[in-house]
Amino acid sequence: MGKEILSMQNITKVYPNGIVANNRVNFSITKGEIHALVGENGAGKSTLMKILFGLENPEEGEILLDGRKLSITSPNVAILNGIGMVHQHFMLVPSLTVAENIVLGSEPRKGKLFLDMDKAIIMAEDLAEKYNFDIDVRAHVKDIPVGTKQKVEILKALLRGAEILILDEPTAVLTPQETEELFKELIILKEKGHTIIFISHKLHEVKHFCDRITIMRNGRSMGVYNTKDVSEEDISRLMVGRDVILTVTKNKAQPKEVVLKVRNLTFVNEFGKKALDDISFSVRNGEILGVAGVEGNGQRELVETITGLLKCGKNKILIEGKDISVLGIKELRDLGISHIPEDRMTYGVAENLTIEQNLISNTYDKKELNNGFLMDMKKIIDTTVDLVKDYRIKCNSPKQTVKMLSGGNIQKVVVAREFATEPKLLVADQPTRGIDVGATEFIRTKLVELRDDDSAVLLVSADLNEVMELSDSLIVMFEGKIVAYFEDTDKITEEELGLYMLGVRKQTNEEIGGVVYE
Amino acid sequence: MNQLIDIIFSASFGYAVIRVTTPILFAALGSLIADRAGVINIALEGTMLVSALTGVAISAYTQSAWIGLLAAMIAGGLVGLLLAYFSLNLKTDIVLSGIAINLMASGGTVFVLYLIAKDRGISSSLPSLVLPKIQLPLIDQIPVIGAIFSNHNVLTYASLIAVLIVYIFLYKTPLGLKVRAVGENPDAADSVGISVIRVQYFALITSGVLAGMGGAYMSMGYVSWFAKNMTAGRGFIALAAEAMGGASPVGTFLTSLLFGFADALSNNLQSLSVPAEFIQTIPYIATIVGLVIYASRKTAQINKIKQQEK
Amino acid sequence: MSKNLRFDILRTALAIGIALFIALVIILFASKEPFTAISQLLIGPLGTVRHFGNVIEMTIPLVFTGLAVSIMFKASQFNLGAEGAFFFGAIGASIIAMKVALPIVVHPLVAILVGGLIGAVITGIPAVLKVKWGASELVSSLMLNYVALFLGLYLINYFFRDVNAGAMVSLPFLETANLLVLIPKTRIHFGIFIAAIMTVIAYYYLYKSKRGYEIIVTGENIKFAEYSGIKTGKVILMAQLIGGFIAGAGGATELLGMYTRFSWQALPGYGWDGVIVAILARNNPILVPIAAFFLAYLRIGADLMSRTTDVQNDVIAIIQGIMIVLIVATSFLSKYRHKMIFNEAKENLGETAKEGK
Amino acid sequence: ASTPAPTPAADVLKVVLILNGTLGDKSFFDSAAAGMQLIKDKYGDKVDVKTIEMSYDQTKWEPTLVDVSEQDYNVVVLGTWQMVDALQKIAPQYPEKKYIIFDTTVDYSKGDMGNVYSITYKQNEGSFLAGVLAAEVTKSTLPLANPEKRIGFLGGMDIPVINDFLVGYIEGALYVDKDMKVSISYIGSFDDSAKGKEMALAQYNQGADIGFNVAGQAGLGQLDAAKEAQKYAIGVDSDQAAIFATSDPAKSNLIVSSVLKRVDQSILRAIDMHMEGTAKYGEAENLGFAEGCIGIVKNDNYLALIPAEIQTKLTDLEAKITSGEIVVGSSFGMDTAALDKLRQGVK
Numbered sequence A: 001m002g003k004e005i006l007s008m009q010n011i012t013k014v015y016p017n018g019i020v021a022n023n024r025v026n027f028s029i030t031k032g033e034i035h036a037l038v039g040e041n042g043a044g045k046s047t048l049m050k051i052l053f054g055l056e057n058p059e060e061g062e063i064l065l066d067g068r069k070l071s072i073t074s075p076n077v078a079i080l081n082g083i084g085m086v087h088q089h090f091m092l093v094p095s096l097t098v099a100e101n102i103v104l105g106s107e108p109r110k111g112k113l114f115l116d117m118d119k120a121i122i123m124a125e126d127l128a129e130k131y132n133f134d135i136d137v138r139a140h141v142k143d144i145p146v147g148t149k150q151k152v153e154i155l156k157a158l159l160r161g162a163e164i165l166i167l168d169e170p171t172a173v174l175t176p177q178e179t180e181e182l183f184k185e186l187i188i189l190k191e192k193g194h195t196i197i198f199i200s201h202k203l204h205e206v207k208h209f210c211d212r213i214t215i216m217r218n219g220r221s222m223g224v225y226n227t228k229d230v231s232e233e234d235i236s237r238l239m240v241g242r243d244v245i246l247t248v249t250k251n252k253a254q255p256k257e258v259v260l261k262v263r264n265l266t267f268v269n270e271f272g273k274k275a276l277d278d279i280s281f282s283v284r285n286g287e288i289l290g291v292a293g294v295e296g297n298g299q300r301e302l303v304e305t306i307t308g309l310l311k312c313g314k315n316k317i318l319i320e321g322k323d324i325s326v327l328g329i330k331e332l333r334d335l336g337i338s339h340i341p342e343d344r345m346t347y348g349v350a351e352n353l354t355i356e357q358n359l360i361s362n363t364y365d366k367k368e369l370n371n372g373f374l375m376d377m378k379k380i381i382d383t384t385v386d387l388v389k390d391y392r393i394k395c396n397s398p399k400q401t402v403k404m405l406s407g408g409n410i411q412k413v414v415v416a417r418e419f420a421t422e423p424k425l426l427v428a429d430q431p432t433r434g435i436d437v438g439a440t441e442f443i444r445t446k447l448v449e450l451r452d453d454d455s456a457v458l459l460v461s462a463d464l465n466e467v468m469e470l471s472d473s474l475i476v477m478f479e480g481k482i483v484a485y486f487e488d489t490d491k492i493t494e495e496e497l498g499l500y501m502l503g504v505r506k507q508t509n510e511e512i513g514g515v516v517y518e
Numbered sequence B: 001m002n003q004l005i006d007i008i009f010s011a012s013f014g015y016a017v018i019r020v021t022t023p024i025l026f027a028a029l030g031s032l033i034a035d036r037a038g039v040i041n042i043a044l045e046g047t048m049l050v051s052a053l054t055g056v057a058i059s060a061y062t063q064s065a066w067i068g069l070l071a072a073m074i075a076g077g078l079v080g081l082l083l084a085y086f087s088l089n090l091k092t093d094i095v096l097s098g099i100a101i102n103l104m105a106s107g108g109t110v111f112v113l114y115l116i117a118k119d120r121g122i123s124s125s126l127p128s129l130v131l132p133k134i135q136l137p138l139i140d141q142i143p144v145i146g147a148i149f150s151n152h153n154v155l156t157y158a159s160l161i162a163v164l165i166v167y168i169f170l171y172k173t174p175l176g177l178k179v180r181a182v183g184e185n186p187d188a189a190d191s192v193g194i195s196v197i198r199v200q201y202f203a204l205i206t207s208g209v210l211a212g213m214g215g216a217y218m219s220m221g222y223v224s225w226f227a228k229n230m231t232a233g234r235g236f237i238a239l240a241a242e243a244m245g246g247a248s249p250v251g252t253f254l255t256s257l258l259f260g261f262a263d264a265l266s267n268n269l270q271s272l273s274v275p276a277e278f279i280q281t282i283p284y285i286a287t288i289v290g291l292v293i294y295a296s297r298k299t300a301q302i303n304k305i306k307q308q309e310k
Numbered sequence C: 001m002s003k004n005l006r007f008d009i010l011r012t013a014l015a016i017g018i019a020l021f022i023a024l025v026i027i028l029f030a031s032k033e034p035f036t037a038i039s040q041l042l043i044g045p046l047g048t049v050r051h052f053g054n055v056i057e058m059t060i061p062l063v064f065t066g067l068a069v070s071i072m073f074k075a076s077q078f079n080l081g082a083e084g085a086f087f088f089g090a091i092g093a094s095i096i097a098m099k100v101a102l103p104i105v106v107h108p109l110v111a112i113l114v115g116g117l118i119g120a121v122i123t124g125i126p127a128v129l130k131v132k133w134g135a136s137e138l139v140s141s142l143m144l145n146y147v148a149l150f151l152g153l154y155l156i157n158y159f160f161r162d163v164n165a166g167a168m169v170s171l172p173f174l175e176t177a178n179l180l181v182l183i184p185k186t187r188i189h190f191g192i193f194i195a196a197i198m199t200v201i202a203y204y205y206l207y208k209s210k211r212g213y214e215i216i217v218t219g220e221n222i223k224f225a226e227y228s229g230i231k232t233g234k235v236i237l238m239a240q241l242i243g244g245f246i247a248g249a250g251g252a253t254e255l256l257g258m259y260t261r262f263s264w265q266a267l268p269g270y271g272w273d274g275v276i277v278a279i280l281a282r283n284n285p286i287l288v289p290i291a292a293f294f295l296a297y298l299r300i301g302a303d304l305m306s307r308t309t310d311v312q313n314d315v316i317a318i319i320q321g322i323m324i325v326l327i328v329a330t331s332f333l334s335k336y337r338h339k340m341i342f343n344e345a346k347e348n349l350g351e352t353a354k355e356g357k
Numbered sequence D: 001a002s003t004p005a006p007t008p009a010a011d012v013l014k015v016v017l018i019l020n021g022t023l024g025d026k027s028f029f030d031s032a033a034a035g036m037q038l039i040k041d042k043y044g045d046k047v048d049v050k051t052i053e054m055s056y057d058q059t060k061w062e063p064t065l066v067d068v069s070e071q072d073y074n075v076v077v078l079g080t081w082q083m084v085d086a087l088q089k090i091a092p093q094y095p096e097k098k099y100i101i102f103d104t105t106v107d108y109s110k111g112d113m114g115n116v117y118s119i120t121y122k123q124n125e126g127s128f129l130a131g132v133l134a135a136e137v138t139k140s141t142l143p144l145a146n147p148e149k150r151i152g153f154l155g156g157m158d159i160p161v162i163n164d165f166l167v168g169y170i171e172g173a174l175y176v177d178k179d180m181k182v183s184i185s186y187i188g189s190f191d192d193s194a195k196g197k198e199m200a201l202a203q204y205n206q207g208a209d210i211g212f213n214v215a216g217q218a219g220l221g222q223l224d225a226a227k228e229a230q231k232y233a234i235g236v237d238s239d240q241a242a243i244f245a246t247s248d249p250a251k252s253n254l255i256v257s258s259v260l261k262r263v264d265q266s267i268l269r270a271i272d273m274h275m276e277g278t279a280k281y282g283e284a285e286n287l288g289f290a291e292g293c294i295g296i297v298k299n300d301n302y303l304a305l306i307p308a309e310i311q312t313k314l315t316d317l318e319a320k321i322t323s324g325e326i327v328v329g330s331s332f333g334m335d336t337a338a339l340d341k342l343r344q345g346v347k
């Protein structure tokens, strides 16, 4: 065990709305370890790390770096002291290129005055190559998929060569292969003497790669453990305070009629690239069809065309026999479509509105919530209070703005809203991203319940574990095409799936055609 | 109609377009820098007024037009600083801060004018100076071109150079990159150690300096005195020009020029038999039409891509 | 919550105090009778019924444009269309008031309705340009204000001008069109009721109806609104039409209540004032009358000061600016507030800890 | 009253001027304020004068008029047609107060207005001379004159008072030469001197070699334009050559003359009459050349630049107008169509 290099003592943080996010928390790390920080949604992990990185100021407590007392008043101070952080909600500038984002704040210069863009590109490319990330550094961030954005975030922190690297859920959108790759690098860093703080809700990662774990609950630290001394079950019990079942039990699906019919769907994006290439499949009620694939292989476009965010051609997508190309999103939703979007902060919520206002965005105009000209405020309060309770959204009251929620709780708001309408078709893009183990269990169970209540579910996820566990059948996407279809998810292995996802293998057209049911 | 064509194709008209464009261009560039840093500067109008007065007062006092210009730029920068203080430190809504500064500038300039010139309307009693005009060596010789482009006020050329400088600054320097990052996602900039507030201070002050040059041009080039409320809405036109130019330096330059063109046209058209009120609307209608064409071209491009999919 | 309210009141009071102190310093510098001046500024409007009436008279148009701007800003339509709508609404109402013979009561109401509809057209144009082609509403509304001005002047000057008048003004309104004066010795007119009704309707519409909900969601995050199925184009148009209607009706009301003929030669500036009012009121209709009253009180006090003492109008502009800035300054005392919250939270923690035992 | 009125010394005459606009217009508001100064200079301690700016917001005008009527002023001076309605309403309520209204007249048939004295000006007559002067200059062989018969008129806004100047100007020009062309521009503002300059330059570029500005502060742009284009200009209201005589002689030398509208003199004259007890309250007076309230500047510039025969002609015409031999048209009561016809006729 190395020596302690950083210690946070008695940290108390009260947000302006009176929420106590950290309550006399002690946290310390030793040189050269990978230290996991886990806890339920809203436990105060991000807050603690934001304090360490200078984004928030604590009311009480002190931070010692190498035994020296340090007051971290801004990220700049943190960076100067060798602390780097990867935020989960992206801290990227959309209109700038990947390379520009990576070098931002420590730009290479030509002479004294000018920006050396060529050098920046080379630096970014080298870095990406070194970590085996496949990124076009000249692309604009606004055009790249979430998974790539995540990689850019990681590269940003790595470029600065932080001694202490904080990673706030970096793996939520990575494939197992990419996660593996990342950890290889992290271990190299660790061997070079860097120290890593790692936040994740994926306990097997924690168990696999980390040396020690600090567990947080309700703003307090529940203690520090050596990873080898605790099992995944122990960790989740310490986090949640009860036993958590990590796998969902579900009966065999009873699929009935086709609800969603996608036929020969092609989508060309702004740059003239075929993001979707002649895709056909069907989803029936009573089944969950999983879509596996590495981010950026057309999943986002697929989801967005089905849910109406992107327009598609005539007779390409039919829901219960209706051509959706002529329908607006409103009409689609009225047909019974729900949608959990990939990017919760952009599409999923209006962060400055209250939880209540966010929870009714798909039902506000329904008869139940209206009394003639006016909305039925009492009814709205009742339904939202119920949802907050059901989905265990951690907040003071539903009148609190969404912005003040922790990442996982924001996700719960989205999920609660989209589930509550008991949709005919649910298009779920990574529904449990960033959600803690306890809540994940709950949401997965709910999803299966929805299925059993005859909803059709299209589940997109980069979390192989999740797709494999939840889906009844599965398709794999690669470069805008469907490359494989498995009627029964139980019959495949993760490794096999990985080969399809990386485009190494491809099924015959007949095999893939199985998902059309005609 | 022939008369109209004669007017438009005369060299003096081309010359007038450039002359009319100058103050708008300066202020629009000021608006651009602030906008790119995410801090909308509504106070351009007031800034121009303050600088126009400062230039006159200081040039009269020192008997140096250049010191007057410098003072005008400093004054503009100070107004920018004030706006920054209000909006970034006191956290007053920036639009409201801007409106308040305009209010204060319109009253304050008259107040100061009265103190120094004993006049509530115009500074003509002060022996203020104007900035020189510049004969462009070779271009001067070319027939029509020379008449249009040569012999403008030094600040007119400065405004054109400013377009280039702003362009280089924004896209080719580290600070420019920071400005763009701060404007688009301050959290992101903050997270890589950029001091958002400092960048925004810088942007507002620079914005003020640029608007200040526009103000100096008004009182030390365009005309040779300061008069109450002499900017007459040019600060707002500049805001419009910048927004219409898509917040890019070249776009802003073109839209400022478009506005200058329309304005010059309306100044020249009164000899035709159209009611004055109609002619006075020309610059504004031209701006709206220009805006729609510009914006609809963008949507058309997107539609075209969508067409291809089908 | 009540603690917060108390804090807000304290904060505002302190901000006003500081602003007044600065004002006093400026006045000391600019005036030989600073104390009369400051007392005129502060309590002058309370001096006589007539002067207090002046405050209310000025509050009325500010309420209209404040509401209009609030609704448009709520939809995140940052534009100044209220100015043009107010002006052109007044023109439309004037034409009805001059040329259409109608019975009393009906006449002003029709004129105000027409003014409102015309106002809606004025602010509707930037909305259409925005929704159809993505044209910036800031630019088009700013430009449209000038177009409205000159077009309005053209209409009045060429078709409705009173040739016997010594200035460029319209024919006088028909007697039936004038709004009733309610309180003798003042010019407080029936428009105050219209403003009050508009305020209540705007409040309920925005915060208690589904259409208002759509406006708020669209204004906060248009992508989220679209994703939720809200037809954002329609919502933006609607917000602009309603804003324009209120502003136009305001122009009409102001004219019929305070004037006997149309005589503006320039934009009256109530649109800009509406922006001030809306921001002071945080775009909340129910707070708009308070903000409007505040601004009107300040203005009338300033007028009285300049009329009765040697402080010039120009100085007043400076004082007004400072007051507005300080009162809206949100960071003011925020440290103190945070400490208060922190202590409270700590107290709560202590209690729960005890309960735990 | 809102303010406790200080007890006035018994024999001090308290005069207040209320302006429905702001000072600094270089036109009749400034001139009226100057009139107050003339009164103070002349009567010293015997008078107490005050000037109040009510700004351009019309809703403030009537309350202010009531305020000053309730206070202890003896004479209230105010101006412009826009104040007439309010005055007609207020004046009968305060019969012990005296009111002097300039640049317009109240309707004495609308109630008991024995305490109101109205002053109007024959600006069209002064402007007629400006038209004659301009036409003569453009036809002349003066160094900066061109052969084209075109003169300029730069108005602030298309409003009756400005057009009254215009009508006189056009008639004067046509009196000299039936084929005279007049470039007419309205700035649309009394503030924007930069735009004034642009429009004047446009007129000079179109062949005018002399222009007349009637646009307050905005009109000063024309003087800059004259200097830039090296053409002549005629000023208005005050002697505009004098404004720049020391600060910018090169500009001043191009201003051949200015049409004077002496609001200051007319107010002083009214107070003089008040002091003498000969004031014509209850009446309106139309002042012109004879009373020294309208005139055309004959300063050194004028004397040096303008050929003697033109000078004589102007003096003659002034006499003819004063005697009524020549009657100059006015825009007051002229409808828009007739005015348009007049304007189109000279384009």
Ligand SMILES: Nc1ncnc2c1ncn2[C@@H]1O[C@H](COP(=O)(O)OP(=O)(O)OP(=O)(O)O)[C@@H](O)[C@H]1O
Pocket: A015, A016, A017, A019, A020, A021, A039, A040, A041, A042, A043, A044, A045, A046, A047, A048, A394, A395, A403, A404, A405, A406, A407, A408, A409, A434, A436
């Ligand atoms: N900006 C804020 N304003 C007010 N409250 C906040 C804010 N950010 C976080 N909180 C609250 O502080 C508590 C801790 O939040 P934090 O983000 O640290 O949780 P977390 O452990 O990171 O949770 P998650 O796993 O969901 O991200 C939560 O109750 C949250 O609602």
Ligand SMILES: Nc1ncnc2c1ncn2[C@@H]1O[C@H](COP(=O)(O)OP(=O)(O)OP(=O)(O)O)[C@@H](O)[C@H]1O
Pocket: A041, A042, A045, A046, A047, A087, A088, A089, A090, A168, A169, A199, A201, A345, A351, A402, A403, A404, A405, A406, A407, A408, A409, A410, A433, A434, A435
């Ligand atoms: N882009 C953003 N805008 C506003 N607030 C944000 C943003 N990103 C994060 N937050 C806030 O910061 C806090 C921490 O969120 P973040 O997702 O980083 O925490 P986390 O611990 O990674 O959460 P989780 O475990 O749920 O993924 C939350 O309270 C969230 O509301």
Ligand SMILES: [Mg+2]
Pocket: A042, A045, A046, A047, A406, A407, A408
């Ligand atoms: Mg978190």
Ligand SMILES: [Mg+2]
Pocket: A088, A089, A168, A169, A407, A408, A434
């Ligand atoms: Mg997270």
